[in-house]
Amino acid sequence: MTAVSEAVTSSALRAREATVRRFAFTDMVFRAATRASAILVLVLLGGVAISLVAGSWEALSKFGLNFLTTEAWNPVTENFGALAPIYGTVVTSAIAIIIAVPIGIGIAVFLTELCPRPLRRPIGIAVELLAGIPSIIYGIWGLFVFAPFLQTTIQPFIINIFHSVPGLNSLFAGPPYGIGLLTSSLILAIMVLPFITSITKDVFDTVPAVLKESAYGIGCTTWEVTRRVVIPYTRVGIMGGVMLGLGRALGETMAVTFVIGNAHRISASLFAPGTTISATIANEFTEADGALYTSSLVALGLILFIITFIILAIARYMLLRIDSRTGA
Amino acid sequence: MSTAASLHQSRKRKNAVMMALCVIAAGIGLAWLALILGALIYKGLSGVSLSVFTQMTPPPGDAGGLLNAIYGSIIMTIIGIVVGTPIGVLAGTYMAEYGRFSRLTTVVRFINDILLSAPSIIVGLFVYELMVRPMGHFSAIAGAVALSILVIPVVVRTTEDMLNLVPNALREAGTAIGAPRWVVIRSVAYRAALSGIVTGILLAIARISGETAPLLFTALNNQFWSSNLNAPMASLPVTIFQFALSPYEEWQQLAWTGALIITLTVLGLSIFARSLTGRREDR
Amino acid sequence: MRHFIRSAAVAIAMATASTLTLSAAWAADISGAGATFPYPIYAKWADAYKKETGTGLNYQSIGSGGGIKQIKAKTVTFGASDAPLKGDELDSTGLAQFPMVMGGIVPVVNLEGIKPGELVLDGPTLADIFIGKITNWNDAAIKKLNPKIKLPDQAIAVVHRSDGSGTTFNFSYYLGDVSADWKSKVGVDKALEWPVGIGAKGNEGVANNVSQTGGAIGYVEYAYAKQNKLTYADMVNKDGKKVAPTAKAFSAAAANADWNSQPGYGVILANQAGAESWPMTSATWILVYKKPDDATATAEALKFFAWSYAKGDKMAAELDYVPMPDKVVKSVEEMWGKDIVDKDGKPLFSGM
Numbered sequence: 035m036t037a038v039s040e041a042v043t044s045s046a047l048r049a050r051e052a053t054v055r056r057f058a059f060t061d062m063v064f065r066a067a068t069r070a071s072a073i074l075v076l077v078l079l080g081g082v083a084i085s086l087v088a089g090s091w092e093a094l095s096k097f098g099l100n101f102l103t104t105e106a107w108n109p110v111t112e113n114f115g116a117l118a119p120i121y122g123t124v125v126t127s128a129i130a131i132i133i134a135v136p137i138g139i140g141i142a143v144f145l146t147e148l149c150p151r152p153l154r155r156p157i158g159i160a161v162e163l164l165a166g167i168p169s170i171i172y173g174i175w176g177l178f179v180f181a182p183f184l185q186t187t188i189q190p191f192i193i194n195i196f197h198s199v200p201g202l203n204s205l206f207a208g209p210p211y212g213i214g215l216l217t218s219s220l221i222l223a224i225m226v227l228p229f230i231t232s233i234t235k236d237v238f239d240t241v242p243a244v245l246k247e248s249a250y251g252i253g254c255t256t257w258e259v260t261r262r263v264v265i266p267y268t269r270v271g272i273m274g275g276v277m278l279g280l281g282r283a284l285g286e287t288m289a290v291t292f293v294i295g296n297a298h299r300i301s302a303s304l305f306a307p308g309t310t311i312s313a314t315i316a317n318e319f320t321e322a323d324g325a326l327y328t329s330s331l332v333a334l335g336l337i338l339f340i341i342t343f344i345i346l347a348i349a350r351y352m353l354l355r356i357d358s359r360t361g362a
Numbered sequence: 363m364s365t366a367a368s369l370h371q372s373r374k375r376k377n378a379v380m381m382a383l384c385v386i387a388a389g390i391g392l393a394w395l396a397l398i399l400g401a402l403i404y405k406g407l408s409g410v411s412l413s414v415f416t417q418m419t420p421p422p423g424d425a426g427g428l429l430n431a432i433y434g435s436i437i438m439t440i441i442g443i444v445v446g447t448p449i450g451v452l453a454g455t456y457m458a459e460y461g462r463f464s465r466l467t468t469v470v471r472f473i474n475d476i477l478l479s480a481p482s483i484i485v486g487l488f489v490y491e492l493m494v495r496p497m498g499h500f501s502a503i504a505g506a507v508a509l510s511i512l513v514i515p516v517v518v519r520t521t522e523d524m525l526n527l528v529p530n531a532l533r534e535a536g537t538a539i540g541a542p543r544w545v546v547i548r549s550v551a552y553r554a555a556l557s558g559i560v561t562g563i564l565l566a567i568a569r570i571s572g573e574t575a576p577l578l579f580t581a582l583n584n585q586f587w588s589s590n591l592n593a594p595m596a597s598l599p600v601t602i603f604q605f606a607l608s609p610y611e612e613w614q615q616l617a618w619t620g621a622l623i624i625t626l627t628v629l630g631l632s633i634f635a636r637s638l639t640g641r642r643e644d645r
Numbered sequence: 646m647r648h649f650i651r652s653a654a655v656a657i658a659m660a661t662a663s664t665l666t667l668s669a670a671w672a673a674d675i676s677g678a679g680a681t682f683p684y685p686i687y688a689k690w691a692d693a694y695k696k697e698t699g700t701g702l703n704y705q706s707i708g709s710g711g712g713i714k715q716i717k718a719k720t721v722t723f724g725a726s727d728a729p730l731k732g733d734e735l736d737s738t739g740l741a742q743f744p745m746v747m748g749g750i751v752p753v754v755n756l757e758g759i760k761p762g763e764l765v766l767d768g769p770t771l772a773d774i775f776i777g778k779i780t781n782w783n784d785a786a787i788k789k790l791n792p793k794i795k796l797p798d799q800a801i802a803v804v805h806r807s808d809g810s811g812t813t814f815n816f817s818y819y820l821g822d823v824s825a826d827w828k829s830k831v832g833v834d835k836a837l838e839w840p841v842g843i844g845a846k847g848n849e850g851v852a853n854n855v856s857q858t859g860g861a862i863g864y865v866e867y868a869y870a871k872q873n874k875l876t877y878a879d880m881v882n883k884d885g886k887k888v889a890p891t892a893k894a895f896s897a898a899a900a901n902a903d904w905n906s907q908p909g910y911g912v913i914l915a916n917q918a919g920a921e922s923w924p925m926t927s928a929t930w931i932l933v934y935k936k937p938d939d940a941t942a943t944a945e946a947l948k949f950f951a952w953s954y955a956k957g958d959k960m961a962a963e964l965d966y967v968p969m970p971d972k973v974v975k976s977v978e979e980m981w982g983k984d985i986v987d988k989d990g991k992p993l994f995s996g997m
Binding site: 057058071072082085086089138141155157162163165169232233236257274280283311319 | 390544632
């Protein structure tokens with residue numbers, strides 16, 4: 035009796051062992067595959083970064099740190115500086131994010147908490163659709179439809195309102211060209227909205243119902259649940275969505291080049307033409323033939339990397355501080 | 363007592379205001395969409411006809427279609443997605459599952475986030491140096507690789523975020539019944555995060571389907587029909603770019619029509635993918 | 646560490662697998678790349694040529710700078726540029742250069758009540774406007790040129806190209822030729838540090854900004870002015886004669902030029918002598934290797950160019966381009982027969 039049961043157990047054990055070994059093997063393969071992919075991503079994306087450094091070497095060794103502080107951009111005398119595009123990039127992206135984040139989160143709250151169930155998916159898809167419109171169409175639409183509208187109605191109106199308010203009058207100084215920093219910020223805000231909205235909506239959906247129900251249970255309003263439970267739970271995910279959006283805003287080229295006015299100047303007014311890093315690259319790269327000129331354009335790309343790097347570091351630091359304060 | 367009542371009132375009021383703002387936000391989003399889509403349909407729809415899908419891109423002054431550009435875009439987008447998505451999803455899986463706390467993950471995440479904002483023309487130049495110059499000619503495959511490099515950061519970012527949001531209790535439940543790690547990842551984590559991962563892939567498709575800059579220096583473009591992956595291939599965005607900025611009416615019309623086709627395709631894909639993942643969510 | 650090695654091995658294997666599938670190379674079509682300005686006419690010729698001979702020739706506009714880079718990197722059979730290469734650069738790279746087709750650049754304005762061709766400008770005045778010295782439409786210099794029309798008291802809004810462009814090169818070359826001030830302060834290039842104005846992308850962007858902004862002035866290729874029905878200005882040319890932008894005036898400038906004075910026919914057609922010459926005429930050039938690696942492809946390309954010279958004139962005129970004068974074509978084809986050879990020194994071109 036015992037012999038039989040022992041035999042059964044040992045064969046079961048053997049089978050079990052084989053299965054475990056097989057599982058362990060598959061697991062190892064899968065693990066290796068994921069790890070290899072992570073390394074491949076590192077190699078590939080690192081390669082892009084390295085090729086940037088190599089390409090910009092000539093300009094950086096010629097101009098040094100002056101490259102960052104010079105406003106001039108003169109292809110004739112080959113004197114290049116990145117200050118104006120840096121300024122334009124930071125300002126347009128910041129305004130775009132400031133506009134798009136509240137609207138994006140608002141839409142996500144609307145979709146997860148308020149919207150009648152049958153309408154949720156159509157509206158969600160509709161917002162995602164904004165991401166599918168080719169960026170050149172945003173550019174053409176901005177140039178032909180949006181900019182003339184701003185030029186004839188909104189901009190004169192704002193200039194009139196603020197012309198006697200100190201500070202704001204230089205921020206919104208004329209003449210109304212229609213195209214300029216603010217116009218591109220608005221176009222960028224529309225373009226990043228779907229990124230922020232769809233990611234935020236998706237992470238809102240992952241909040242365990244138990245958490246929300248218990249908050250509702252102690253009498254919280256929808257806003258309080260959103261503010262105190264949903265957003266804190268999903269803040270890293272929201273941050274990811276904002277990063278995706280910011281990434282697109284910083285790197286967007288075609289749409290911006292049509293509506294920013296492309297002037298290598300820094301003006302206090304948001305209505306004035308300016309330029310961004312990616313707009314400069316897209317505008318001038320195809321026609322640049324001097325080695326120093328080309329190298330300066332690639333160096334602009336490298337600076338964009340560094341800007342992104344700094345913004346990311348700040349974002350991570352802020353998240354860390356929130357974490358340590360809440361003790362989570 | 364009255365303070366409690368007034369507190370209740372003010373909380374309710376605040377709630378109503380915030381919720382109204384959310385509705386307004388949704389209204390704004392939809393209004394923008396309506397405005398741009400309206401312009402797109404207004405300008406593009408009149409050019410939609412059978413010949414758009416059956417004829418090649420014409421020289422200026424002639425009638426024609428976008429067949430070669432549509433074909434090229436589909437081929438390169440598919441290859442870009444097929445190459446980029448698995449790498450992105452697997453890398454995201456490593457970062458969220460196996461190596462959540464490893465140093466490799468931190469480095470990859472940082473580089474990945476930086477590359478989200480890389481101007482796509484830079485990616486095009488990288489692939490140009492990597493493939494076009496060594497091969498000695500422009501090719502569709504180089505274009506597809508450039509697109510896949512744009513796909514990867516988007517997919518990595520969304521996959522990692524979505525997997526991180528899967529509650530650990532689910533994974534522990536899987537492990538407790540003896541499932542090995544990869545089974546847990548496949549059947550529990552992926553399933554829980556599916557909708558988000560699909561969103562990431564859709565955003566990636568949406569992003570690359572309109573990209574001009576990385577294709578200009580890799581796949582170039584082609585006026586004629588070409589199905590040779592090793593030769594320059596036409597694509598919708600580059601064609602739209604060239605036609606939209608030309609002085610000739612026929613070309614401008616085709617540019618708007620092409621833009622409408624891209625947008626409607628992304629719309630169709632979104633609905634299709636949503637209906638797939640949606641059904642699973644309902645179950 | 647072992648994990649790392651194993652994963653690295655997998656990564657390398659994946660990479661090699663993906664490159665292996667590519668190395669199965671087969672011959673690529675004839676392709677050319679470069680200047681944006683001639684793209685429509687090259688596309689038109691290529692289409693007609695394919696219908697007639699079955700040979701496809703794919704030209705793509707990636708910009709003149711891009712075209713020069715690509716032919717140097719030998720990724721294309723021919724490059725195209727709106728700005729000619731200098732003689733020493735042609736010699737050091739072993740490239741042959743010849744002009745293919747021409748066009749005109751036109752100043753366009755947006756002034757109420759002024760119709761196309763009513764306004765007259767001359768070179769120095771145009772330079773002063775774009776340098777920011779003349780800022781109002783009722784300036785004495787403009788009034789002097791236009792005694793008959795009533796000029797408004799309106800600020801001039803300058804619109805220029807923001808992207809690097811052969812159009813800007815030719816335009817600034819002209820301004821530099823007529824104004825020493827322009828030459829020393831702004832200079833001549835495909836992209837400039839503009840003293841005033843807003844930058845718009847492409848001819849289309851300039852055309853659109855000019856037509857939307859009151860008091861604006863810009864410069865575009867002739868086809869854009871014509872297709873968008875913009876108000877163009879007439880110019881006073883080098884001989885002091887008033888000319889309107891027409892195909893005839895562009896041809897006159899080309900006919901008066903001494904094409905053999907520069908290596909590679911690199912003559913800039915701005916400010917040519919002749920009573921009928923339009924002062925802002927421009928040509929666009931083709932670059933091929935004198936001793937190409939792929940002789941067959943280059944021979945095919947030359948056949949296409951010869952065909953375009955011979956049969957493309959009508960198509961060019963339809964799209965508002967100006968064909969090359971016959972004597973230039975003859976000289977170019979003689980140069981092909983002499984200079985462009987295969988590895989054994991045999992000419993690649995032997996007439997049509």
